[in-house]
Amino acid sequence: GKTTLLHVFNNYLDNKVHDYQVVIFIEVSNSETLNIEEIQQTISERLNLPWNEAEPIAKRAKFLVKALTRKRFVVLLDDVRKKFQLEDVGIPTPDTNSQSKLILTSRYQDICFQMNAQRSLIEMQILGNDASWELFLSKLSEEASAAVELLGSQNVIRDYAMAIAQSCGGLPLALNVIGTAVAGLEESEWKSAADAIATNMHNIAGVDEMFGRLKYSFDRLTPTQQQCFLYCTLSPEYGSISKDQLVEYWLAEGFLLNDREKGYQIIRSLISACLLQASGSLSSKVKMHHIIRHLGLWLVNKSDAKFLVQPGMALDNAPSAGEWKEATRISIMSNNITELSFSPKCKTVTTLLIQNNPNLNKMSYGFFRTMSSLKVLDLSHTAITSLPECDTLVALEHLNLSHTHIMRLPERLWLLKELRHLDLSVTIALEDTLNNCSKLHKLRVLNLFRSHYGIR
Secondary structure, eight states: OHHHHHHHHHHHHHTOTTTOSEEEEEEOOOOSSOOHHHHHHHHHHHTTOOOOTTSOHHHHHHHHHHHHHTSOEEEEEEOOOSOOOHHHHTOOOOOTTTOOEEEEOOSOHHHHHHTTOOTTOOOOOOOOHHHHHHHHHHTSOHHHHHHHTOOSTTOHHHHHHHHHHHTTTTOHHHHHHHHHHTTTOOGGGHHHHHHHHHOOSSOOOTHHHHHHHHHHHHHTSOHHHHHHHHHGGGSOSSSOEEHHHHHHHHHHHTSSTTOHHHHHHHHHHHHHTTSSEEOTTOTTEEEOOHHHHHHHHHHHHHSSOOEEEOTTSOOSSOOOHHHHTTOSEEEOOSSOOOEEOSOOOOTTOOEEEOOSOTTOOEEOTTTTTTOTTOOEEEOOSSOOSSOOOOTTOTTOOEEEOTTSOOOBOOTTGGGOTTOOEEEOTTOTTOOBOTTOGGGOTTOOEEEOTTOOTTOO
C-alpha cells in the first residue's frame, strides 16, 4: 500500500539525477518515542557524512539541516504516527525557492495536516478485483501461475486461487503474504490451502478474520521458525530490530541449537514469507509490519505461551507485579520507567527485555529472586549503577549491561554457570568485576568495548 507507493516514488526520483541532488527514504516508524538517532543515521549515510555516535542529537540535527539546505533534495518519510519538528531531527522545511520536496505517508489524515502536508493528499484505497488478482498472480511461481491461468471451464485450481485472493479483501499486505505462502503449491494442494485460509477459528468478522487468513503463512513455517517469528513481537511496534541481537537472543533461548548461521537463515526465511521486512538502507536490521506484529500477538494469545508485551508505550511505571506472574517472556523496553521497586513472582519467564529505559536507576534487592528459568536479560541503555543479587539466575545465558552506569559486578555473579554472553560495552563507570569473568567457564562472548574497566 502506502510504503510500496513511496518506494515507487523513491526509485523514480533516484533516477532523476538532474532534478534532485539527493533522495532520502526514511522509515520514521515512530511509536510514542521518536527514534531520532536512527533517522539521523539514515540521512548521514545518504549524504556520505561521517557518523559520530558521541555527538549530541541537537548538535547533529543542526549540522544535517545545514548540509541538506545546500542541496536540492527529496525526503520521503514513511509511516509517520505523531507530529514532530523536522528541524529537530535534521531536515530543513522545504520552501518554494529551494525546489526541494517532502513526501510522507501516515495512517492518520490529521497527522498529515499537523505536518503541513495537506495540499496534496492521496488517500489509499483497497485494491479492486482486477488489481488484487494481478498482485496475487505476481507472487506465484511460474508453474503455479500457469496452472491457475490454464484456459477451460473445468479449471478448479483457478477457482481455488480466486477464492484465496478474494478472501484477502483487497488488502495489499494480505495479498503479498498469502500469495507468497501459496506461491509454490502443487496441483493437489490448492483445495486444502483454500479450505485452510477460508476457515476462521472463532468466526469473528474484522481483525480476527484477517488474522485467521494470514495465519496460513505462519502455519507453513517450521516449529523453530514459528518460535522465532513470535519472539519478534517483543520489539516495539514501530522501529527496526537488529539481526545480530535477534540471533543472540534466539541462541540463548535454545531455538538454534548453537548454530548461529541458522538464525540468519531463519531471518531470511521470514523476510521471504513477508513476515519480516528488510529495513531500508540499514541492512543489519529488519522490521515487522504493525499488522503482522498484531498477528503474532494474536497467535500468542491463542497458544499456551504468556507474553507481557508493553514496549515503546511511553510508560512511566512498570506493569504491576501480578501481570508478571505467569509470563514466559516480558518486554518493557523503550519506555520511561524509572524504578522497579518490587520483587515479581515469575518462575516461568525466560526472556526479560528492559533496555532503553534511560532513567531507570532503581531495582529492588530481590528483583530476580524467583527467576530461575530466565535465559535472556537485557538492561542496556539504562541508568542502573548496580545489579541486584542474581545468584538465582542459574539458567541465564545472555546478560547485556552495556551503556549502563554499573560500577561493579555482583559478588556472586560467578554462580551463573550457564552464562555464555556478557556485554559490558560502554560501561564508563565500571571499576571492578570482582574476578567473576574468569570463573564463568561457559562464557563465549565478553564485550568490554569502550568500557572503563581497568583504566586508572
